[in-house]
Amino acid sequence: MAAARGFIDPEFWPHVAAVPDSVRARMRARKAEAEFAQACEKAQLVLEGPEADLKVMEADLFLRIAQDGWLGLAEGFMAGDWSAESISDVLTRLVEAGYSPKSGPRHIYGPYDGTEIPPELVRHFSGDGMSAHGTIFASGVPTRERVSVKSFTASAGRNGEPASHFVDVTTYSSPAFVERADLKDAQMRAVSNLLDQAKITSGTHVLDFPSAGATLPIAASRRRATIDAITSSVEQAQAMRQMLALAQVDGSVHVEVFEEPLPKHTHARSMYDAVVSVEKLDKLGARGRKHYVKSINAQLSLGGNVGLQTVIASDPAGSAKARDALAVCNAYLWPAFEIVTAEQVHQLFDTHSNIRLTAQTHFGNHYAVGLRLQRETFEGKLREAAAEGFDAVYRRLWIFQLAMHEALFRAGILDAVQFSGTTRVRRAARRR
Template identity: 45%
Template structure:
């Protein structure tokens, strides 16, 4: 269909943001689809209890191109219209929560580029200057664990997905220590750095890292987790295929006096083969990378973990997972992340992770700590910090479309955690070849 650039989009960079800068030109077919999309959106808002008019509307529609985008690209169109400044909301998280909860699922044409790449896709990291605009410590983009929150642990029997489970020496099920961390008390921006540090410390404890431990952080998460490991006297190798990211990590550990203990290494390949990196470690740390890989690369990555982990070592990982409440509408909503941030994003379920380790490695998950309410608060604080630094973001070269994209990204993730569609978990895995090892 013919595309054109409305007057209000004249300043949008067409090369950087082609789908935001242009919309379909009016015509009989698109006009019918647009009217249908507008009516469906109004119905969905009414069902969700959202006001589109009055003195304090939940959603203020500034340009009718919103409905053209909804007709063609569904939830991605809704997001792109927000990037374009075609609608506003003083309660963006609540609006997105209500739309997802109501089951709003606008029809749209299939999105281009949705097939997952079979290339290892771990090379590109978020720009350090972007993370610095919302991080508690300037380098950490991951979720934190706040000081308040009660921990309760239960030993749960989990079915084995190992081939042949229940026959021979392979048990049909195994026990996992599952810990739930209750919601934190009131927190503010000053608490974010400590919460992220507490999450890093918890990962070290899961991996049983101590003085003299040989530790790998892969892929790198910015330096804070590796630095925490050096504080207990561990030697840490940090791997990444992103040279810019690794330079920033090297500078961070050097400034913090840990260059002799934390050593960044640039990979040629996002998932290193044995020929490129053959070392083995007492512990491996990995923070919020697995969900962005796609299924193919995820398998390659856990196999690499298995190869690089010593026989009596521990893998400690933090990741975001989908829950049973993760609906078709939630799946459609996160299409925008695949379009603009992580092309192969897919939130696994905990069952998927158990199956992944059981089927693809000699490792087994033996402990889980769930802290979704803390992650939700992390996202809220990160969003508020970023919104308070929009001028700094502009000065750093992030244009208005990108700034609105990142606000929307925080808000949608926060909404999905609020609804219980997503959860955050830290897990420990170790070799299953040693019966009774916990």
């Protein structure tokens, strides 16, 4: 292995501090370099001169790519092996050019562990200082159509139950005239739209599970709902309580910390009118998603509503591309990270719950713009983030994952959706 870089702590960043160094690794690196150059030429990316779109400062980059594919490219950026004036443009053009470096055998996956984005970090890239989720801007125009969706229930197509059902699909047109100052309102508009989809009004008893922060509970409380917000992160719970106090929210919001990342039952004596979550489904992994849906099903009252916002893949091929391109998320942020398709989300609820998803709102073009604004906001606050204890490697990690997400949205590989639905059959009364 090559010697660790002086400015990178090898204890915290072992795979960033050191790179493969052997005769075989260098032979593979030459091939990786040639493939990278071909991809850049196809993407019309300039590599040299004053007009260069990206600059490679260290040949170690190609050792990393040869070893770990897209993850190696990400770790090269984290190490400072390469840079770009507009990283999102570079990644978008590489993705659209079909660049697909092969991943190595390195194990980077694991079960959902309840990891949350540090509240101190969220403050430096969000519009309101507490929201990490995506955006719906005011300038987008929604259009709606009713489409037939395959049913995945055990009796679908038999015993008189239809093999498909109808879903109301809303799609937002691209936003216009967006500025960085619009980020806060766009994040709040996404939450407000999700609350509408889950039919949360005065008197609604809501479970925010797992909670993504204070934004949704605050918005729901202003509708005079009662909210239980569940998290496994002590730090997030503390930050939420501080935000709730600053927002002068009364006792309508209860924040609770659970030792388990996904408790099966949050409140043994509670049945909820609505269960909501913001951008958690892609962090849970296959086993976690099943557990999550079963937990919702166990606590949603008859006739209750569910609403969830998540990032999805446009198709199964897109899911595989996103898995490879976003391997850095599994390696350093969320070990169970996995992006699935809309059909897989419907199948998940049909198979593991008595909940039928009946509507979905697509806003991927808005989400991509929001990612750009979040990245630009963060890039403008790098000194503040450093003062909070986030070292240079972590700061570049966060920039890369935001830019790669944006690139996959711009390439049409990813989309953002709000799903909503309700219970579809009567269930036996639950003991209290």
